[in-house]
Each structure stands twice: as C-alpha cells, then as structure tokens.
Amino acid sequence: MASPPTLPISGHQSATGAPSQPPIATPAFRAFLSRLTSSVRQGFSQRRPWSELVDRSSFARPLNLSEAYSRIRKNFSYFRVNYITLLTLVLAFSLLSHPFSLLTLLALLAAWSFLYIFRPSDQPLVIRGRTFSDFETLVGLGVLTVIVVFLTSVGSLLISASMIGFSIVCIHGAFRLPEDLFLDDQEPANGGFLSFLGGAATAASAAGPAIAARV
Secondary structure (H helix, E strand, C coil): CCCCCCCCCCCCECCCCCECCCHHHCHHHHHHHHHHHHHHHHHHHCCCCHHHHCCHHHECCCCCHHHHHHHHHHHHHHHHHHHHHHHHHHHHHHHHCCHHHHHHHHHHHHHHHHHHHCCCCCCCEEECCEEECHHHHHHHHHHHHHHHHHCCHHHHHHHHHHHHHHHHHHHHHHHECCCCCCCCCCCCCCCHHHHHHHHHHHHHHHCHHHHHHHC
C-alpha cells in the first residue's frame, strides 16, 4: 500500500532548523510589556484621590521661596503618581493636537523597536539587498533621531509640553498646604511608576554584555 503524501510544512527555518522568531514575539519584548504593565498597575494603585489634589480649602500663598520649595518637595512625595499622570496627559494632549508630530514620533519609536531593540541579533538588517551591521543600524537610527527631534516640530512640541506640565506641578505644589498630608513612612521611596526605572536599570545591566556584543 502506497504511503500517504507528505504534507508541506509552512514557515521559514533558520540554519539550525529552529523556526525564526519575529521581533514582536521575542522574549525580551514580552518581558518588557509584562514589566511595564505591572509597573503601571502598581503605580495607579498608589494614586491619591483627585478630590484631595484640588481641595480649595488647602490652598494658600507661600510666604517666601523657601516655603514654596519645601511645599513642592512634600507635595511631590505625596502626589507623585498624580503629578506624573498629569504630565503624561499634558504630553498626550499636545501630541493629539498635532497629528503630524504624533505620527512622526510613533514612526521613530517603531523604527527603534523593530530595527534594533527587539530585532534578534542573529538576523541582520537587509534593506534593498544591502546588509547593515548592528553598528551601522545604531548610527543610522541615532542620526534619524537627531533629525526628527531637532530639525522638526517634534522636539519643540515635547519641550514646550513638558515645560507647561512642569509649571502646573510646581504651581500646585507651591500653593498646596502639605500640613494635612500623611505620607506612609513604610511606603517604599522607589514605588509606583519610579520602580520601573530600577527594574529597567537591572535589566539593562544584565543585558549589557549582549548589547556590547551586538555593537
């Protein structure tokens, strides 16, 4: 009896026989998303009530710059998640009101993500038949970033939006009386959104040899 025909197997395989993995599905990308999601959830869990942020009875004019600076420090320690959310909203509103700058910035982030950060090191970048090394890719993306940030409206938009958000935070922190705020002493100083920086630094130090080998 004749043996059944062999079914074709779809998908490209590497030289070692293992199927190639697209950049979007790499373990580094999944770990980054998991870490980011966990950090955002933890940060929002420490957010203070917005009604407490805008309580009119808690506002008063500072007597001098020293008192204003002290209020800003105490209020930032207490409302840091709210302040970071406010800065993010100002940046988002500025970008949404300028669609061209938003699309340009998203294209730049996508270029970094797919062409360098999450691209497997064993898959060289090939554009129109020419193979680019990791160093050439890094230099090209760096030049593209400088052009986008400093020679287009993206850079000025980000700087102006950041200055507006920072000014709002400083004004609120200077006029908000911190006497009725009770910050938990046992709360970690590096909690919330800021904890992601520590995790990112640890991941970066662990991935240092691999990045150095690519360059």
